[in-house]
Amino acid sequence: MAAVAESCPQPEDPIVVKKQQSPDMTIRSESTAETSVDAASANHSTEDFNPFMNAAISSALAGVHQEHGGPFGACIVKNGVIVACSHNMVPTNLDPTCHAEMNCIRQACKALSTHDLSCCELYTTCEPCPMCWGAANWARLRKIHIGCTRQTAAKYGFDDEFFYQELDLPHDKRAIKHMKGIMSDQVRKVFEESHTYKKRLRSGGGILAKIYQQMFLDDDSITPSDDGKGQGMTCTDEWMQAAIEVALEGQRKGESKEREPFGAIVVKDGVIVGRGYNTVLRDDDPTATAEVNAIRAACKVENSYKLVDHELYTTTEPDPMSLGAIYWARLNAIHIGVSQKLAAAFGHPDGLLHYKELETDFKERAIESEWNVMADGCENVFKSWKKLQGILY
Numbered sequence: 089m090a091a092v093a094e095s096c097p098q099p100e101d102p103i104v105v106k107k108q109q110s111p112d113m114t115i116r117s118e119s120t121a122e123t124s125v126d127a128a129s130a131n132h133s134t135e136d137f138n139p140f141m142n143a144a145i146s147s148a149l150a151g152v153h154q155e156h157g158g159p160f161g162a163c164i165v166k167n168g169v170i171v172a173c174s175h176n177m178v179p180t181n182l183d184p185t186c187h188a189e190m191n192c193i194r195q196a197c198k199a200l201s202t203h204d205l206s207c208c209e210l211y212t213t214c215e216p217c218p219m220c221w222g223a224a225n226w227a228r229l230r231k232i233h234i235g236c237t238r239q240t241a242a243k244y245g246f247d248d249e250f251f252y253q254e255l256d257l258p259h260d261k262r263a264i265k266h267m268k269g270i271m272s273d274q275v276r277k278v279f280e281e282s283h284t285y286k287k288r289l290r291s292g293g294g295i296l297a298k299i300y301q302q303m304f305l306d307d308d309s310i311t312p313s314d315d316g317k318g319q320g321m322t323c324t325d326e327w328m329q330a331a332i333e334v335a336l337e338g339q340r341k342g343e344s345k346e347r348e349p350f351g352a353i354v355v356k357d358g359v360i361v362g363r364g365y366n367t368v369l370r371d372d373d374p375t376a377t378a379e380v381n382a383i384r385a386a387c388k389v390e391n392s393y394k395l396v397d398h399e400l401y402t403t404t405e406p407d408p409m410s411l412g413a414i415y416w417a418r419l420n421a422i423h424i425g426v427s428q429k430l431a432a433a434f435g436h437p438d439g440l441l442h443y444k445e446l447e448t449d450f451k452e453r454a455i456e457s458e459w460n461v462m463a464d465g466c467e468n469v470f471k472s473w474k475k476l477q478g479i480l481y
């Protein structure tokens with residue numbers, strides 16, 4: 089998933105940055121949160137000036153002073169050169185996905201004309217939320233350098249911890265209602281007829297097919313019952329049919345990497361206000377999933393970064409990045425066709441792998457991470473924001 093391309097040249101160490109010790113990242117509970125902050129303090133690296141993190145901090149401060157959004161900044165570096173630098177622009181752009189890291193990933197991809205940033209590293213003033221870590225996975229970033237932790241952000245009212253806690257909960261316990269198994273047979277049919285699936289490993293036989301079988305198919309998770317068939321059937325099937333049609337349109341146009349059959353729509357008061365299919369290839373934008381595109385389109389129509397009282401219909405369970413976008417957009421409910429496990433079985437395992445990445449200890453993740461880089465300087469951005477009476481958006 090996030091493997092670095094072998095041909096990708098290593099940076100020539102233009103600047104030696106002292107390697108920081110990762111904090112103990114068992115930080116999913118209240119009690120461990122404090123431990124993590126303590127670890128951050130113990131390992132803080134104020135004395136170790138890092139020019140790239142400094143650029144991220146400068147952008148964050150610029151955003152705070154211009155009242156662009158929350159006190160977060162990021163930059164992306166390739167071979168010792170900054171190729172993108174941005175800060176939070178959610179309220180300014182009226183777009184709930186415009187976190188500093190997402191902006192940077194989009195900018196860097198535009199600058200380098202690619203959706204693959206496996207030669208690049210991300211510097212971010214604060215621990216990425218699940219949406220942004222998922223985006224880093226989609227972009228295949230090599231490494232993430234992090235300033236302060238989500239616990240530091242929480243001290244100033246930015247509690248991304250909530251989103252991490254939501255990910256740990258089963259679907260039926262989450263704050264946003266998940267209605268599963270909507271027209272799952274029809275959505276499955278779209279996957280079955282996908283050309284990508286036909287050329288995938290599973291149909292090739294041999295050892296790879298066997299491994300694939302073990303990874304994704306020796307699992308009853310793709311049976312209709314586990315897909316939640318029968319649950320949440322109070323919504324109208326017509327909306328899911330509309331999402332399927334969007335997915336088929338996307339597949340026909342071939343604007344995604346592999347003609348993935350993913351489609352999503354946003355509905356309010358019986359009217360579709362946004363629709364989207366995967367356009368990663370067309371836009372050179374690894375964040376351009378069906379759900380993110382549908383949400384951004386709906387926000388344009390509604391002229392707001394909040395989609396309260398809106399509901400999203402998606403052919404497939406959202407990946408972590410798209411789920412993060414759904415949470416940040418404050419959608420009321422998600423109606424899901426089939427699970428990520430089913431998508432994986434049909435040759436699209438990324439979403440499932442991204443969930444596994446977030447469940448995995450930081451030291452074992454596909455993307456390497458460095459913590460507490462100029463942590464005090466990064467926390468100072470929050471202090472400036474507070475001093476200027478910045479508002480929680």
Ligand SMILES: [Zn+2]
Binds near residue numbers: 221
């Ligand atoms: Zn984020």
